[in-house]
Structure formats: structure tokens, C-alpha cells
Amino acid sequence: MQFTLATIGSAGDLFPFLWIGWALQARGHRVEFLGPVQHAPFVEAAGLSFHGLPADPAVLDHPDLWHPTRGLAVVWQATRPAMAQLPALVEALAGDHQHVLLVHPLALPEAELCRATRPGLRIAAAYLAPSNLPTVHDPLLLGPWPVPRWVPHGMRRWLWRTLAARFIDPVALPGLNAARAARGLAPIHDLIGHLMAIPDLSLALFPDWFAAPPPDWPQPLYQSGFPLYDPAADAVPGAELRAFLDAGAPPVVFTPGTGNRQARAYFEAAAQAVSELGLRAIFLTPHRDQVAAALPAGICWQEYVPLKSLLPHVAALAHHGGIGTTAEALRAGTPQLVVPLAHDQFDNAARVVALGAGASLHAARVTPARMAAALRRVVGVEQVARQCAQVAHRFAAPSPIDALCQRLESLAR
Secondary structure (H helix, E strand, O other): OEEEEEOOOOHHHHHHHHHHHHHHHHOOOEEEEEEEHHHHHHHHHOOOEEEEEOOOHHHHHOOOOOOOOOHHHHHHHHHHHHHHOHHHHHHHHOOOOOEEEEEOHHHHHHHHHHHHHOOOOEEEEEEOOHHHOOOOOOOOEEOOEEOOOOOOHHHHHHHHHHHHHHHHHHHHHHHHHHHHHHOOOOOOOOHHHHHHHOOOEEEEOOOOOOOOOOOOOOOOEEEOOOOOOOOOOOOOOOHHHHHHHHOOOOOEEEEOOOOOOOOHHHHHHHHHHHHHHOOOEEEEOOOHHHOOOOOOOOEEEEOOOOHHHHHHHOOEEEEOOOHHHHHHHHHHOOOEEEOOOOOOHHHHHHHHHHOOOEEEOOHHHOOHHHHHHHHHOOOOOHHHHHHHHHHHHHHHOOOOHHHHHHHHHHHHO
16 A cells, blocks of 8 residues: 655654654555655655655744744744645655555645545544644633633634634635635635545544543544654663763753744743752753853753653653653653643643643743742652653553554555
8 A cells, every 4th residue: 555644844743654654664555755854864764755845944933933823824834835745746656556645734735635636545634632633622722721611612613713713714725725726626714624624534643541532523533642753762861961860860851842943031941940949950952052052060951862761860851842742751751841832732731730740831921930830849749750650651551553554554445
């Protein structure tokens, strides 16, 4: 069978697709991988055939990229040049095999354009986090704002429609409908409703104990476990990091995400907070200019360390709430301080708190004092450590990848 995988975004968006693509190829299928051109080394190291899509790194400096309501529009506009290439690439790659196109949700409109010229094409969507799938059921957050449980479903639907009409449809629909008109397709008027109706199969890449499926998620839907893909599975901390870890108490790791180039104030607050609490810290970011040039002896900067190898040696992980980072911390049983900025991060943070595995602090409210207060609720707290250990036991089950591949094979047939 032939599978074409297409994704956008950062390494956190990439790795789940690599997890699936590598497994499908190991089962004897042909796999073509489409993704941002800067991720070529990761894809090629996995042994997959790679087709690079254009990506403008300047989007990482856009002031609204991490805004809780305007951020999605920035991501949408930044990814359209790459997605515009999807129909032609899929047409060129498609042979006479049974063919499945597995895509990131933001690639679904272009996936449907592919099906317009290849009616037998099967489309699957991979949803990396629960909030990627809209619902009116609890728990419900609209950005950073939780919707009270007493709000009726009718009002919740109105809220969704209102937010989409204001922040999403005006940005997405003009270009999308122009592309549809060029292919003789009718215009659409509701992007979110349209996206939910496109896939032949929806994959929820997180377990039901993290997010149980509500009745209004799209069907058919297959829910797996977390796609814990490690591009350097056998990596160990380097000599500099090992020396730092051996020199004192387990540190707190701070990372605002690999794609965040607007985190200088975050690291400044973290430095002051750990100084106040007498803690050591690791600042994890590929963007060295976000961290002070001279760091005290108790703080170590690292460009990149696989979390799987690092987390067993730390006291806590303070992070942005990306779903991949969240899952790695849950697997390691590491207490978390989630500092969400935008996108799915608020919902992920709320679920970590609900599990008793950590605390949350809105990035817009970060100050040294608030960071220190939040760390006190996480670091060295016996109840949090006990809950984290219980959650980590859930990862002892066999990997869900074989069952997920079988579901995709059934779709192809």
C-alpha cells in the first residue's frame, strides 16, 4: 500500500508523523513524507523519502504567533504557501497502489483538493492534541478562558461560531474558496465544520485517560496512545551536561518550545525564581540569544537534549504545554509547571493539572514572584510526585503503533 504523510510546523508537529511513517514503512508499505524543508535531517535519518515544503522562519518572530486568539491566523497564513503545493505533489507521487493521504489538520482543505482529482483517495487526519478537535462538552476552554460547566450546549455552539466568524473564517476562507473555485468546487462558509467533515478517518494521537472522546468528535475516530517518537533513542547527556547534573541537586528544566524565539522575559523570570528558591536550572532552547550571555553557576544552557534521556535526572519540567513535551513528562513521571501561551497549550495544561501531575501559570502573567510561587507547588511536593508516578505506570502497556497501522491499512483496503 502507499501512504503519503503531510505535516507542518515545528519538531513537535513532525515527530508524531515520523512515528507513524517509520512504522508503516517497516510493515512493507511505500511511504512518502511531505514536511517543512528544515526538517529534512530528521526525516532522512528515519529512512523515509522526503519532499520538502517551503517554510519561512521569519514567522517565528511574528508578534502574534503566540497570541492566544490571533496566533492561529498567523500559523494559517504562514503555512498556505506549503499547502498550495500539496495537490500537485500528491498527484505526482500517486501511483496505482491503494493510497492513503495522512495529514495534519491544517492540511485538510488541500487534501480535499487532492481527492477532487483522485476520487478514490482516502484521507486520514492526525489530531495531536485534544483541543484540535472542537467540542461543546466539558472540559471546554476557549483559549485561556474556561467555559463554566453550567453553560448550556446551545450557548457553547454560539461561542464557537462567534469566535470562528471573527478570528478564523475571515483569514482562511477567501484564499481557500479561490482555490476551490479554480477546481469547480462550491465555496464553503464555515472552516471548522468543513474540516471536520473531510477525513475518512480521524486519528486521536493521545490516550482516553488523557482525553475521553466526547460524543461530538468526528466519526469514524480511532484513538491511540501518545506518539512518543525519539529521533535519538540511544542519546545520553553530553559531558558538559553530565558534569552539571553531577555537581548538585536535580535541576528544574525550563523550555518554552523549540519554535519560540520570543522567550527572553520568560528566561529572565525563571533565573530570578530559581535564585530565590535556591534551585538549579537547565535552560533548554536552540535560540541562545534568548538567554543571558552570562549565567550563574547554578544555571546551564543547552541547545537540545532529548527529553527521554534528560527527564530522569531532573526535579521538574517547566514548559510551554506542547503536547509532545507534555507526553514525555507524563511518561517520565516528572512534575510539570506548564506555562501556556497559545494554541492547544491551555487545554494541555488544564489536563496536566486535572491529573495532579503539576501546576499551570499563564505565560501572560509570568513574573519572577509568580514563577517562584508556581514552582513551590510542584518541586519537592510529595503528592505531585506520587500522582506523577501513578500516571507514568500507564505507559507500561505495549506501544499502540501496530494497532494504529492496522487501522490505516484497513482504511486503504
